[in-house]
Amino acid sequence: MRTRLSCLAIAAALLAGGAHAAEVGSYYTGWSIGKGFRLKQLDQSGAAAGYTYLVYAFExxxxxxxxxxxxxxxxDSEDTANGMNATLDYARRFTADESVDGSADRPGQxxxxxxxxxxxxxxxxPQLKVLVALGGGEWSHQFPAGAATxxxxxxxxxxxxxxxxxxxxxxxxxHGGIGAAAAVFDGIDLDWEHPGPDDKANFTLLLEEFRRQLDALGKENGKRYLLTAAINSTGDKMRHTDPAAYSRSLDWINLMxxxxxxxxxxxxxxGFQSNLYSDPASGDASPRSVDAGVKxxxxxxVPAEKIVVGVPFYARGWSGVSxxxxxxxxxxTGAAQGFEEGAEQYSTIAARGLKVFYHPLTRQLWTYDKGTFWTYDDPxxxxxxxxxxxxxxxxxLMSWSLDQDDAAFSLSRAMQEVRQ
Structure with a gap:
């Protein structure tokens, strides 16, 4: 009886917040609609059931x-530095064939x-949480000013x-109006890429302010709002922040x-773009790997339970390779040609059926064909x-980005095995 009671007590402690079930997330890009991707595909594949969160990028x-x-x-604005596409966000009318629930958007909705x-x-x-990502690689230049006081x-x-x-x-x-999007987002993901030498304290203070106001809103409506941040895993970027301090405000870090x-x-x-472990033979002055970043x-x-490891759903590549x-x-001699210079989505790479080489130390793979080298993650x-x-x-685990997976969502399903 004593053993049974002890086990029940431990289980109760875990349920009360002593441990967390693994998170499985992905970034969903607002512009992926232009590439033919629809959330309906994720739903109909069955893979949506294995995700715990999505992050809508970017605002x-x-x-x-x-x-x-x-x-x-x-x-809407096409200005790179100050761009906005509100139509895609909440005014583009999806047809019945495109929409998740099969209903067409109507004028005035x-x-x-x-x-x-x-x-x-x-x-x-219902298990799925959705966060909105602020910033990103092109839209982070105003954060230093916004966090200054x-x-x-x-x-x-x-x-x-x-x-x-x-x-x-x-x-x-x-479209739009008061409360129009009140049921969509469960939190905010700060994608300040990347704080500089003068931003160390203000980065922490900005996240503290997000946490304070999110908690205040939660008290109003009886809900816990999530706060996460996408953070570069390398030492040269980390030195401009204080991870122990800012992580206290976060539910978790989406570690890039x-x-x-x-x-x-x-x-x-x-070289490898997302290797699990470092390879001394790489010749890198400061070897990079998932394991090195996590450690x-x-x-x-940063507590282990606040680290979500990021995986790419795309490849990096070179041409003219020895x-x-x-x-x-x-x-x-240059970048390989893909959907952009030096990058190609997994679905395209996988469909080529090229011979794959697997590195037993780094746990990363690559392809080499006619002078072109690609490095990427497969299932x-x-x-x-x-x-x-x-x-x-x-x-x-989390990924960038959902639309780059194949039609069977093979990478998504492999990520979801973290919950087994």
Missing amino acids: NVYKMPDGGVRCDSGR ALAGNFNQLAQLKKRH PALRSALVSSCINLYLRGNLPKLDG TYDFHGAWSKQGPT RFMKAG PANNGLYQPA RVIREKAAYVRKQGLRG
């Missing part, structure tokens, strides 16, 4: 005439577009919560453990990362 923050920095919406598709997906999959931080955070969590969207083509090597170094040498953050004071060692760690590689996450007691 921008803008410098305002009064000098402040705030979230904003309600129009408060919520249409990607936001409505996310709401439909959540209704079909307590008043600026408060105004920035308040504007984002009002827009995306209270759901008060500007009217656009008959990829893009270790790529054709931004056009002459190479080739770096844990040593800096054939020695099947192209690995060899010089190149086997991701399953090994899932096993690593379980062994290290980490929070889970």
Whole structure:
């Protein structure tokens, strides 16, 4: 009886918050609709049932005439630095054939577009949480100004919560309005890429302000709102932040453990972009790997249960690569050609049926064919990362990005094995 009671007590403690089931997430890009991707495909495949969260990417923050920095919406702009596509967010009308629940968007409907598709997906999959990502690689340049003072931080955070969590969207083509998106998002993912030398304290303070205001909103409506951040895993980026301090405000970190090597170094040498372990033979002055990044953050004071390991659903590649060692760690003449220079989505790479080489130490694979080298994750590689996450007691796995998986969602399903 004593043993049984002890086991029940332990189980109760775990359920009360002493442990977390593994998270499985992916970034869903607003522009993937232009590539033919629909959330309906994820739903009909059955893979949506294995996800615990999606992150909608990206929303921008803008410098305002009064000098402040705030979230904003309600129009479309092609300006790279200050871009916005509110039509895709909540005014683009999906047909019945495109939509998750099979209903067509109508004129005058408060919520249409990607936001409505996310709401439909959540209704079909109650376990699914959806966060909105602020910033990203091109839209992070206003964060330093917006985080500079307590008043600026408060105004920035308040504007984002009002827009995306209270759901008060500007009217656009008959859509939007007060509370229009109130049921869509369960939290915010800060994608400040990347804090500089002068931003260390303010990065922490901005996340503290997000946590404070999210908790206040939660008290209003009896809900726990999530706060996460996408963080580069390398030491050169981490040194401009205080992980032990800022992680206290977060539910977890989406650790970007990829893009270790790529054709931004056009002459190479080739190397792995998301290897689990480092290889002394790589010749790197400071070897990069998933394991090195995870240990770096844990040593800096981040609890293991707040680290979600990122995996790429795309490849990095070079052309004009020397054939020695099947192209690995060899010089190149330029970037391989894919959907963008030096990058190709997994679905395209996998369909080519090229011979795959697997590295037993790094647990990464690559292809080499006619001078072209690609490095990427396949289901086997991701399953090994899932096993690593379980062994290290980490929070889970996430990916960039959902639309780059194949039609069977093979990579998504491999990620979901982290919950087994």
